[in-house]
Amino acid sequence: MKVRVTVNGVAHERDVEPRLLLSDFIRHEIGLTGTHVGCEHGVCGACTILWDGAPARACLAFAVQAEGHDIRTVESLAQAPARLNALQQAFQDSHALQCGYCTPGILMTMTAFLAENPKPTEDEVRHALSGNLCRCTGYQHIVDAVLLAAERGA
Amino acid sequence: MTHSFGKPLTRNEDPRLLRGEALFVDDVELPGLLHVAFLRSPHAHARLLSVDLGAARARPGVIAAYAAEDLGDYWKPGPLLVPPPPVPGMVFHQCCQVPLVKDKARHVGEPVAMVVAESRYIAEDALGDIAVEWEVLDAVGDLEAALQPGAALVHEHLGVNVAAKVHQHRGDYAAAAKAAALVVRRRFTYDRGASIPMETRGVVAQWDPRADRLTVWDTTQAPVVIRNGLAAMLGLSERQVRVVAPNIGGGFGPKMMMFYPEEVLVPWAAMRLGRPVKWIEDRLEHFFATTHERSQIHDAEIALDASGRILGVKDVFLHDNGAYDPYGLTLPLNSQCTLLGCYVVPAYDSVFTAVFTNRTLVTPYRGAGRQHGVFVMERLLDIAARQLGIDRNEIRRRNFIPPDAFPYDQGVIYQDFSRLSYDSGNYAPILAKALDAIGYDRFIAETQPRARAEGRALGIGVVCYVEGTGIGPYEGAKVQVQGSGKVSLATGIGSQGQGHATAFAQVVAEQLGVDIRDIEVTTGDTDQFYWGVGTFASRGAVVAGSAAHEAAKVVRQKILKTAARHFECAEEDLVIADGKVHVVGVPDHSITLGALAGLANPMRGAVTPGTEPGLEATSYFGPAGGATASGAHAMIVEVDPLTLRPTILDYVVVHDCGTVINPLILAGQIQGGVAQGIGNAFFEQLHWDEQGQLMNASLADYLLPTALDVPRIRMDHTVTPSPLNPLGVKGAGEAGAIPVGALFAQALEDALDLPSKEIEILEMPLSPSRLWEISNGG
Amino acid sequence: MKPAPFDWHAPETVDAALALKAAHGEAARFLAGGQSLVPAMNFRVAQPGVLIDLNRVAGLDSLDWLADGSLRVGATVRYRMIERDAAVARRLPLLAEALAEVAHPQIRTRGTLGGNLSHADPASEMPAVMLALGARMELRRASGMREVAARDFFLGPLTTALAEDEMLAAIIIPPLPPDTGTAFLEVARRRGDYAMMGVAALLRRDGAGRCAEARLAFCSAGPTPMAAPVAAASLVGTALTGADIAAAAEAAKAEIEPMGSVQASPAYQRHLAGVLAARALTLAAERAA
Incomplete structure (x- = not known):
């Protein structure tokens, strides 16, 4: 069936099966492969996108359900090619990623979190992070990066 | 010139990853791409009677479906990756994994049939069309039961479930025990876990008939070895095969295993079908199809004199090998060797039996058996200290290998088959720093008694460990100055997040005086670098880093030679800095490295005999033996005395890994290792039922x-x-992960004051539920 | 892990949704937030032939305070909306406190109370909370509507009183009487996981400060959310001293039927139930003061 989904401000129309997961639509239909898939059962958080501004698992929604909603992915964060936004820059500065696979989902979760809570405590950051699994970093540098971004007024 | 070596520089690889632009295997999209799903055994142990692929093949969108018999001569057991060690009297039975089950399935999740379809969705639909007849057999799970007469046999032709038996010893343990003031004997168990990288495995293969070449994108830690193996299996020359391990979403060991059945089958199908083929492991498959680690039972004893000096250690242990043993004996050898730890152990007698079970294969995962050895030794020392009335730290100090004893020969054969010899180390200052940082004395004197008076359960743990790292055989690196002035570095190992693109750049920058942002590092592409082994055993920085250093030194000489000719001066008079070369004292008059690269590759004149064009060098490095890192971890934990849920209040790592290339990256490695250690100690455990179901x-x-x-x-x-x-x-x-189990055990015992109830923690991993049982004497 | 094929319908009215359900019967599932159903479909544990997506049905997504002070939660109201509602936090603190334990924000963005209750996972927090709050389920079918009390709604693991042609259209949560204190506590392996044990406690004091009413409900404690009416009743008339509470908590352990999981043995779960009940009752007693 035809579906029209707006991702990062651009409307994409495709003919898809109703069962196509939003994560697969984003990655393989429109080619935005920054959103990663780690479990397809809603636990790891790698596929976190913003759904009308709120963080959600792209693996737990069907693409057909996204029609009429505003979907944002990691590719929307940097305002210009080859640049980083303040949160991304804080991640690099703090060495907040190793393999980088979980990173896009974490950036999207933290983007929404900082929008609501621009001056969080470490404990608040850790709570907000707890729905995203990272296997490489032990989270400490991610926490540092979010606090740094907040301090810089990201 | 500003030095970058040793500095906490941010990473070259980050911007692309942060923008979502980095290429992972599942990001590879090709015209006409087909998708694979595997039908996997639902049984841990079952004879395969028949497979009917007719309905699956008939489903619209299905291109092909294969069972074992469809593979013809291509069906053969995988190669033995690591041969058994040269230990006299050793027993080893080689039984390697097969591409698709032919006679019987030996673990849940073993692939039985392969479906290739226009989409993964359709391929999964078609799995439901496949009719399989099984004769279910008793499953082998329990290690001791597996060795009993009459146990079901994982590999019938062996007549036993013994995969290997290795006895190593030095000194006379029996005499040591006889002379001992105290012998402590305990049984220790360590259950299975898994590495669970956030990216599962995946393979994409494309055969190009015009170029006569196969390209394979693979989530492997060892692209060169995969290239060589695939070429041999597919009847191609190595030059016809390109294996790319692009960005890999975490490896931690199991992506070093080879060959996984999917790695063998996907390229074969791509060649056969003439279309590119992709298989991405889903998370459910990952739990069964990607290798696991751990599960050992140790019956260990330690003999000490009255002052707490170790006279000897004896250990008899069983190692769960899983259903096949392509990785040889790396894991139990690591356990056997690492048990010796930081200590002088005059007599050591250790024998292990590796056991075949109807479970997923076991191969190295971060720590790779080392944590088992550390757990046993550190626990034995804790118990011995208690029984001798010696402080737990003091007993360690009394047994440390003294700093003037290095290189220190432990007298046993290590996983690299050389004698286990510690290159260097100094353990007492590490322990002292850890105790100081965690505030050990104050905790014991003030904090803990005060907390106990308030009904709070606070405990402290301090443990020590060594880690054999940086083993051979070799790695290589090619350094080349580009016409742009940028420097390229290629090496054969793959990267899974370790920051090689930055750390190796720092090594090269030190020689070539360029900004690390101007050094483009390529890892994991066999077309960029031909030779190599892989990323495992904490060896990337040591072995490939050293190769990069050697290559950069040669390029530096070529730069100086070319520049000396250009400036008509002596090489000694030249300075390399900021991507340029100038004569001492004349910084304004300089030539860029890019221009020098042009001069070294002239369009006219001659490259004189004995010289080469370009500013380029390839070097290899093979260490004589492994480098032994060491450290101590300390932690203060609070346990809810009723729910038994622990909270870590403080955690200290003091680590010695020799010269540090990049402290920021090192910190990340340690933190990540500790996180996995914590998972292994208190969160992660694979639970199986009697039928071998996970x-x-x-x-x-x-x-x-x-x-x-x-x-x-x-x-x-x-x-x-x-x-x-x-x-x-x-x-x-791996250092971060290795000692955490031993640390948890000690700290939790301390927090709950278990020794006063004569209760000991002798197993890993734990959970609140299990800890509740243990603390109630269960 | 890709879902099996299905026909997807996105009706815009309740009537249309109910007509579809009536037409397709057991083969059809309603889709609300999808945070339990979609993972089950990805594992192919659930393979509904028809999905009736309720997300475009008008009128199901509102959170309303009724004249009697009850909160009416429409079938597609998302957790995110409930947890951001200041009045909910003020008037139904038990709901707010327990919501914070439900999975993670990314799940609560789309997850719905109605979907969760229809799923009827006995390990889930919300069914126990509904039991403690005395919530009523508004069930609709083409031919009419009925209300079912929470205690009668949950019949077993993943089994409810919903008939094949019925939809859980709304949940009605009555107001807390004055002088009532509540608490929700759980022990999970990690934050956001299903609890190894969880308890919702509600205590109301009379004018003299004695216990006038007590309710206890547990999650992960049996085939359905489990109330402990005997233990709760034992508190009525007491001064809610430490000893009163300890005795009730101990008694509650006998009223549940924990089944164990890979994370917790039944014995440990029962132990936790006693520990958590005592702690939650103590908190609720303080809050009722």
Whole structure:
């Protein structure tokens, strides 16, 4: 069936099966492969996108359900090619990623979190992070990066 | 010139990853791409009677479906990756994994049939069309039961479930025990876990008939070895095969295993079908199809004199090998060797039996058996200290290998088949720093008694460990100055997040005087670098880093030679800095490295005999032996005395990995290692039922620690450079994970005051439920 | 892990949704937030032939305070909306406190109370909370509507009183009487996981400060959310001293039927139930003061 989904401000129309997961639509239909898939059962958080501004698992929604909603992915964060936004820059500065696979989902979760809570405590950051699994970093540098971004007024 | 070596520089690889632009295997899209799903055995142990692929093949969108018999001569058991060690009297039975089950399935999840379809969705639909007849057999799970007469046999032709038996010893343990003031004997168990990288495995293969070449994108830690193996299997020359391990979403060991059945089958199908083929492991498959680690039972004893000096250690242990043993004996050898730890053990007698079971294969995962050895030794020392009335730290100090005893020969054969010899180390200052940082004395004197008076259960743990790192055989690196002035570096190992593109750039920058942002590092592409082994055993920085250093030194000489000719001066008079070369004292009059690269590759004139065009060099490095890193971890934990849920209040790591290339990356490695250690100690356990079914094959049920479970880790370092490589570095990748089980056991015992109830923690991993049982004497 | 094929319908009215359900019967599932159903479909544990997506049905997504002070939660109201509602936090603190334990924000963005209750996972927090709060389920079918009390709604693991042609259209949560204190506590392996044990406690004091009413409900404690009416009743008339509470908590352990999981043995779960009940009752007693 035809579906029209707006991702990062651009409307994409495709003919898809109703069962196509939003994560697969984003990655393989429109080619935005920054959103990663780690479990397809809603636990790891790698596929976190913003759904009308709120963080959600792209693996737990069907693409057909996204029609009429505003979907944002990691590719929307940097305002210009080859640049980083303040949160991304804080991640690099703090060495907040190793393999980088979980990173896009974490950036999207933290983007929404900082929008609501621009001056969080470490404990608040850790709570907000707890729905995203990272296997490489032990989270400490991610926490540092979010606090740094907040301090810089990201 | 500003030095970058040793500085906490941010990473070259980050911007692309942060923008979502980095290429991972599942990001590879090709015209006409087909998708694979595997039908996997639902049984742990079952004879395969028949497979009917007719309905699957008939489903619209299905291109092909294959069972074992469809593979013809291509069906053969995988190669033995690591041969058995040269230990006299050793027994080893080679039984390697097969591409698709032919006679019987030996673990749940073993692939039985392969479906290739226009989409993964259709391929999965078609799995439901396949009719399979099984004769279900008793499953072998329990290690001791597996060795009993009459046990079901994983490999019937062996007549036993013994995969291997290795006895190593030095000194006379029996005499030591006889002379001992105290012998402590305990049984220790360590159950299975899994590495669970956030990216599962995946393979994409494309055959190009015009170029007569196969390209394979693979989530492997060892692209060169995969290239060589695939070429041999497919009847191609190595030059016809390109294996690319692009960005890999975490490896931790199991992506070093080879060959996985999917790795063998996907390229074969791509060649056969003439279309590119992709298989991406889903998370459910990952729990069954990607190798696991751990599960050992140790019956160990330690003999000591009255002052707490170790006279000897004896250990008899069983190692769960899983259904096949392509990785040889790396894991139990690591356990056997690492048990000796930081200590002088005059007599050591250790024998292990590796056991075939109807479970997923076991291959190295971060720590790779080392944590088992550390757990046994550190626990034995804790118990011995208690029984002798010696402080737990003091008993360690009394047994440390003294700093003037290095290189220290442990007298046993290590996983690299050389004699286990510690290159360098100095353990007492590490322990002292850790105790100081955690505030050990104050905790014991003030904090803990005060907390106990308030009804709070606070405990402290301090443990020590060594880690054999940076083993051979070799790695290589090619350094080349580009016409743009940028420097390229290629090496054969793959990267899974270790920051090689930055650390190796720092090594090269030190020689070539360029900004690390101008050094483009390529890892994991066999077309960029031909030779190599792989990323494992904490060896990337040590072995490939040293090769990069050697290659950069040669390029530096070529730069100086070319520049000397250009400036008509002596090489000694030249300065390389900021991507340019100038004569001492005349910084304004300089030539860029890019221009020099042009001069070194002239369009006219001649490259004189004995010289080469370009500013380029390839070097290889093979260490004489592994570099032994060491450290101590300390932690203060609070346990809810009723729910038994622990909270880590403080965590300190003091680590010695020789010379540090990049402290920021090192910190990340340590923190990540500790996080996995915490998972291994208190969260992660694979649960099986009697039929060999895995009971918790999801990320909701197999618990990776979250940001709320891993504390802030405070870190300090000592530096004892390795004499075995030009950089003086030792590996750091696994150190964080290795001692955490032993640390948890000690700290939790302390918090709950279990010794006063004569209760000991002798097993890993734990959970609140299990801890409740243990503390109630269960 | 890709879902099996299905026909997807996105009706815009309740009537249309109910007509579809009536037409397709057991083969059809309603889709609300999808945070339990979609993972089950990805594992192919659930393979509904028809999905009736309720997300475009008008009128199901509102959170309303009724004249009697009850909160009416429409079938597609998302957790995110409930947890951001200041009045909910003020008037139904038990709901707010327990919501914070439900999975993670990314799940609560789309997850719905109605979907969760229809799923009827006995390990889930919300069914126990509904039991403690005395919530009523508004069930609709083409031919009419009925209300079912929470205690009668949950029949077993993943089994409810919903008939094949019925939809859980709304949940009605009555107001807390004055002088009532509540608490929700759970022990999970990690934050956001299903609890190894969880308890919702509600205590109301009379004018003299004695216990006038007590309710206890547990999650992960049996085939359905489990109330402990005997233990709760034992508190009525007491001064809610430490000893009163300890005795009730101990008694509650006998009223549940924990089944164990890979994370917790039944014995440990029962132990936790006693520990958590005592702690939650103590908190609720303080809050009722």
